[in-house]
Amino acid sequence: MQQKNLPRHKQKEQKENVYQIILFNDDYNTFDHVIDVLMNYCEHSEEQAEQCAWLTHLHGKCSVKEGSYDQLRPIAMALLDEGLSVEII
Numbered sequence: 001m002q003q004k005n006l007p008r009h010k011q012k013e014q015k016e017n018v019y020q021i022i023l024f025n026d027d028y029n030t031f032d033h034v035i036d037v038l039m040n041y042c043e044h045s046e047e048q049a050e051q052c053a054w055l056t057h058l059h060g061k062c063s064v065k066e067g068s069y070d071q072l073r074p075i076a077m078a079l080l081d082e083g084l085s086v087e088i089i
Contacts, residue, residue: 024085
């Protein structure tokens with residue numbers, strides 16, 4: 001279903017239920033570790049994980065996963081357990 005076909009109030013409701021996991025840059029984790037973790041927990045391809053690692057390094061943060069809060073919470077907890085700095089927004 002394309003979003004443009006939904007009534008305006010449904011479009012807004014749909015957007016409000018979408019959260020993001022934001023990955024923040026740090027001075028501790030290696031690129032290889034970040035890439036491996038993103039591939040394992042966020043289901044990124046190697047190329048996508050590498051791009052997210054570079055965006056995080058260059059811009060200080062990057063959105064690495066979108067979904068409902070209930071979907072993202074266990075993923076964010078796993079990323080935290082792996083030593084990454086993340087937040088759900």
